[in-house]
Amino acid sequence: MLKSHLIQHISKKNPSLSEEIVSKILNIFFSLIVDYLKNDCRVELRGFGSFTVRSYNIKTANARLAKSKYKKVYFRASSKFIKIINQ
Template structure:
């Protein structure tokens, strides 16, 4: 599902909300979650899951084209851990 499909589904399922309003809501939610993660915060949505950041250490990588060693700097990457209800729901669907 793409973001535009998500917006469309929200607009269809919620009476009295336009597609434009649904788009603003979805964009705002994504923006707030992204801002919180960038600030180093933990975002938990009960029943759905939690978003955190994980630290990756610096390492030596390799350029696949030339085979040359390349230093990859340390960085923080987003991580999602699904909640129990979401895991069970996906397991039942599969």
């Protein structure tokens, strides 16, 4: 599903919200998630899952001296979400 499909689907489900308003809401929502993850905070959406950022070092001869250079975003689905998918 693309972001544009999500916007269209939400605006169809809620006729009082135009696609422009839904687009602005989604942009704010996603930017908030990115801002929290940039600050190494955990983002938890109950019933959906959680996003965390993990840092890892570059491979060097002496790993203790290397600073963490790379970050990855990890997603872990909630048990409720997994149950719904597996039905």
